[in-house]
Amino acid sequence: xxxxxxxxxxxxxxxxxxxxxxxxxxxxxxxxxxxxxxxxxxxxxxxxxxxxxxxxxxxxxxxxxxxxxxxxxxxxxxxxxxxxxxxxxxxxxxxxxxxxxxxxxxxxxxxxxxxxxxxxxxxxxxxxxxxxxxxxxxxxxxxxxxxxxxxxxxxxxxxxxxxxxxxxxxxxxxxxxxxxxxxxxxxxxxxxxxxxxxxxxxxxxxxxxxxxxxxxxxxxxxxxxxxxxxxxxxxxxxxxxxxxxxxxxxxxxxxxxxxxxxxxxxxxxxxxxxxxxxxxxxxxxxxxxxxxxxxxxxxxxxxxxxxxxxxxxxxxxxxxxxxxxxxxxxxxxxxxxxxxxxxxxxxxxxx
Amino acid sequence: xxxxxxxxxxxxxxxxxxxxxxxxxxxxxxxxxxxxxxxxxxxxxxxxxxxxxxxxxxxxxxxxxxxxxxxxxxxxxxxxxxxxxxxxxxxxxxxxxxxxxxxxxxxxxxxxxxxxxxxxxxxxxxxxxxxxxxxxxxxxxxxxxxxxxxxxxxxxxxxxxxxxxxxxxxxxxxxxxxxxxxxxxxxxxxxxxxxxxxxxxxxxxxxxxxxxxxxxxxxxxxxxxxxxxxxxxxxxxxxxxxxxxxxxxxxxxxxxxxxxxxxxxxxxxxxxxxxxxxxxxxxxxxxxxxxxxxxxxxxxxxxxxxxxxxxxxxxxxxxxxxxxxxxxxxxxxxxxxxxxxxxxxxxxxxxxxxxxxxxxxxxxxxxxxxxxxxxxxxxxxxxxxxxxxxxxxxxxxxxxxxxxxxxxxxxxxxxxxxxxxxxxxxxxxxxxxxxxxxxxxxxxxxxxxxxxxxxxxxxxxxxxxxxxxxxxxxxxxxxxxxxxxxxxxxxxxxxxxxxxxxxxxxxxxxxxxxx
Numbered sequence: 023x024x025x026x027x028x029x030x031x032x033x034x035x036x037x038x039x040x041x042x043x044x045x046x047x048x049x050x051x052x053x054x055x056x057x058x059x060x061x062x063x064x065x066x067x068x069x070x071x072x073x074x075x076x077x078x079x080x081x082x083x084x085x086x087x088x089x090x091x092x093x094x095x096x097x098x099x100x101x102x103x104x105x106x107x108x109x110x111x112x113x114x115x116x117x118x119x120x121x122x123x124x125x126x127x128x129x130x131x132x133x134x135x136x137x138x139x140x141x142x143x144x145x146x147x148x149x150x151x152x153x154x155x156x157x158x159x160x161x162x163x164x165x166x167x168x169x170x171x172x173x174x175x176x177x178x179x180x181x182x183x184x185x186x187x188x189x190x191x192x193x194x195x196x197x198x199x200x201x202x203x204x205x206x207x208x209x210x211x212x213x214x215x216x217x218x219x220x221x222x223x224x225x226x227x228x229x230x231x232x233x234x235x236x237x238x239x240x241x242x243x244x245x246x247x248x249x250x251x252x253x254x255x256x257x258x259x260x261x262x263x264x265x266x267x268x269x270x271x272x273x274x275x276x277x278x279x280x281x282x283x284x285x286x287x288x289x290x291x292x293x294x295x296x297x298x299x300x301x302x303x304x305x306x307x308x309x310x311x312x313x314x315x316x317x318x319x320x321x322x323x324x325x326x327x328x329x330x331x332x333x334x335x336x337x338x339x340x341x342x343x344x345x346x347x348x349x350x351x352x353x354x355x356x357x358x359x360x361x362x363x364x365x366x367x368x369x370x371x372x373x
Numbered sequence: 374x375x376x377x378x379x380x381x382x383x384x385x386x387x388x389x390x391x392x393x394x395x396x397x398x399x400x401x402x403x404x405x406x407x408x409x410x411x412x413x414x415x416x417x418x419x420x421x422x423x424x425x426x427x428x429x430x431x432x433x434x435x436x437x438x439x440x441x442x443x444x445x446x447x448x449x450x451x452x453x454x455x456x457x458x459x460x461x462x463x464x465x466x467x468x469x470x471x472x473x474x475x476x477x478x479x480x481x482x483x484x485x486x487x488x489x490x491x492x493x494x495x496x497x498x499x500x501x502x503x504x505x506x507x508x509x510x511x512x513x514x515x516x517x518x519x520x521x522x523x524x525x526x527x528x529x530x531x532x533x534x535x536x537x538x539x540x541x542x543x544x545x546x547x548x549x550x551x552x553x554x555x556x557x558x559x560x561x562x563x564x565x566x567x568x569x570x571x572x573x574x575x576x577x578x579x580x581x582x583x584x585x586x587x588x589x590x591x592x593x594x595x596x597x598x599x600x601x602x603x604x605x606x607x608x609x610x611x612x613x614x615x616x617x618x619x620x621x622x623x624x625x626x627x628x629x630x631x632x633x634x635x636x637x638x639x640x641x642x643x644x645x646x647x648x649x650x651x652x653x654x655x656x657x658x659x660x661x662x663x664x665x666x667x668x669x670x671x672x673x674x675x676x677x678x679x680x681x682x683x684x685x686x687x688x689x690x691x692x693x694x695x696x697x698x699x700x701x702x703x704x705x706x707x708x709x710x711x712x713x714x715x716x717x718x719x720x721x722x723x724x725x726x727x728x729x730x731x732x733x734x735x736x737x738x739x740x741x742x743x744x745x746x747x748x749x750x751x752x753x754x755x756x757x758x759x760x761x762x763x764x765x766x767x768x769x770x771x772x773x774x775x776x777x778x779x780x781x782x783x784x785x786x787x788x789x790x791x792x793x794x795x796x797x798x799x800x801x802x803x804x805x806x807x808x809x810x811x812x813x814x815x816x817x818x819x820x821x822x823x824x825x826x827x828x829x830x831x832x833x834x835x836x837x838x839x840x841x842x843x844x845x846x847x848x849x850x851x852x853x854x855x856x857x858x859x860x861x862x863x864x865x866x867x868x869x870x871x872x873x874x875x876x877x878x879x880x881x882x883x884x885x886x887x888x
Contacts, residue, residue, distance in 0.1 A: 238747055251724045254721055257721060258722075258724075260724050
């Protein structure tokens with residue numbers, strides 16, 4: 023008698039069930055935490071999953087929460103598919119937000135038709151610039167980008183903090199936050215009197231474009247080849263270094279757009295909590311989404327639901343808001359484990 | 374009681390992988406102090422049977438007895454404890470560690486590793502078994518032949534009395550094969566029993582005492598080597614009497630007005646460690662000619678192939694294809710110049726996670742793009758055409774990694790040959806392929822030669838070189854030791870050149886020089 027593990031891929035019909043199983047398992051695991059604060063897990067998960075989708079207002083809030091995640095998730099997906107392990111979406115987001123603020127502060131009296139494209143282009147360029155050094159170090163010197171992109175996140179945060187405590191400190195309130203950007207630089211609302219803004223449309227456009235590039239263009243196929251086996255790609259005449267550089271820069275630029283979207287759509291000034299960890303959550307989004315643009319879109323929306331739900335569950339049941347973060351982290355681990363385990367089968371053998 | 378002269382007895386072994394029966398009621402008896410061949414085409418179940426004996430797989434049915442005692446082998450450590458060692462085709466060595474460290478790894482050493490003692494013990498063991506290796510050398514610096522010796526030493530160091538060798542000669546040059554055989558004979562005299570997995574008849578005739586032939590997972594015959602002939606074994610192996618290799622067409626070899634299409638002039642290159650791997654390599658390959666490049670593995674063949682494929686820098690000299698200088702060119706320019714490339718490492722020339730169709734189009738995506746997006750219909754049609762034309766057993770949407778070695782090689786052949794290249798650089802084209810696929814690949818190469826392609830055939834299989842080449846160049850320590858017309862290239866002469874013992878007087882010129 024013994025436990026036997028064999029390499030044996032799960033049948034095809036089983037694969038779509040994996041995310042659902044992962045979610046069920048995650049809730050089973052985290053329900054113990056809910057029980058610890060003496061709340062009813064089923065009720066808690068109702069607030070987490072169903073409550074956010076029960077009213078028009080909260081659905082809009084879910085979309086608002088998802089907007090930066092759609093962008094950072096897309097950014098990380100693009101980089102990972104191309105074989106560039108960009109852990110720096112957080113820093114690139116901050117760079118994009120900083121550039122957007124700098125531009126937005128100068129846009130008084132300029133038409134939005136000029137101001138908005140400038141904001142978007144500026145934020146994209148800043149995100150690209152922030153990933154340029156790690157990308158060049160990887161391509162030219164073979165220095166691991168996981169470390170360099172990660173470290174630059176702290177540099178970006180400290181940089182923002184320096185700006186906010188120095189030249190950009192709000193002259194009136196003396197808070198460490200920038201002055202408000204010009205009205206013409208603010209993203210228009212999609213629905214009046216809500217927080218849903220142009221950034222959401224921007225994110226959807228990015229996801230669609232990314233899907234097209236990855237699955238319908240020669241560049242996308244080359245990029246995937248580089249990501250999957252660089253040696254074979256090089257052998258096939260693909261310019262591996264150039265392709266890597268492009269996927270890294272595009273990824274940084276998209277993450278920069280997340281910063282633009284938060285400044286121009288939600289906050290209207292720069293604060294050092296502008297990201298709220300959206301850059302890191304983008305890694306979860308990309309992984310849960312199976313490095314597929316549509317998958318990333320769904321994962322971002324799902325996390326938007328959980329995020330919104332964690333507010334209502336804490337209001338209704340007194341469960342700490344942080345439970346939402348615990349659920350997301352657990353979900354990531356469970357999903358990764360299941361993606362690995364689906365390649366094996368465990369069986370009891372009697373010998 | 375089983376007589377003690379039997380080292381291993383396997384009875385009624387059956388192993389299924391899903392619906393595939395890899396071993397079907399196989400009986401196998403290995404006598405003590407015997408070298409026993411396990412002969413069969415790829416996929417016949419030889420390796421599966423031995424993996425069961427070594428504990429890598431467990432049999433669905435059947436019994437194993439070692440030294441007459443029933444044995445339950447569930448993992449390699451059980452097999453090792455019973456004195457069974459296995460050297461697989463893919464060596465299980467840790468490249469950055471030294472020979473000694475690799476040999477003692479996994480051996481019970483106590484808490485502290487006394488490296489000096491270990492070096493001494495490994496050197497002693499090597500001397501005792503006549504295995505030549507330097508204990509302090511790092512494995513990553515060793516040639517394939519040397520690594521194999523380390524693997525054998527590793528098994529012997531653990532007191533193996535049964536040694537399983539899985540296609541041990543696939544990677545060796547003639548002298549290394551002789552050395553291996555000499556070593557095996559000595560070990561046999563000491564009472565070691567050897568299972569010799571192979572599909573090379575000549576070697577089986579040469580070294581073994583008994584032969585068990587497998588075909589389609591079943592035993593096709595058990596014979597005493599001295600009482601059989603290669604023809605009889607071949608018949609058992611493939612189930613048909615003859616499987617003649619295509620022979621060269623002498624008329625076309627005598628073509629006199631041929632043009633050199635590939636010219637190498639004093640080409641130099643470095644290996645991965647930054648040492649000179651190629652030193653002034655000079656030769657020409659003419660249209661309609663196959664130039665074989667023979668040599669002991671690790672004498673610069675891989676580096677030369679990579680330079681000609683565009684994946685390694687050329688540090689000196691010139692490479693000219695027709696009239697274009699492609700020295701130091703990248704793969705794209707080399708392909709544009711009319712060079713087709715069939716590399717040594719199949720897995721590094723296709724993207725395993727991509728589909729057959731995508732891999733077939735990957736090198737020339739520009740031709741499959743219209744209005745900025747990929748023409749997926751065209752990619753598919755292109756794949757369907759090549760699949761039919763090259764008899765590839767796969768569908769356009771199958772991922773390459775699910776293909777057998779033979780079919781993977783056909784995909785690569787198809788990708789190269791459909792473009793009618795002027796020059797073909799081909800390395801180890803049949804390594805690891807079964808007889809059917811080998812025959813297919815060779816006949817396609819000859820077809821390209823008839824078409825007028827200039828082919829550089831780099832192979833460690835001397836039989837292959839002799840069967841296909843018009844001329845044979847021999848490389849030794851990064852230099853061309855000599856170039857012989859086929860008529861003069863007998864194994865003895867080549868062997869001496871490959872060992873660096875003789876330098877040919879001939880200058881590296883074209884077919885006009887031939888007798």
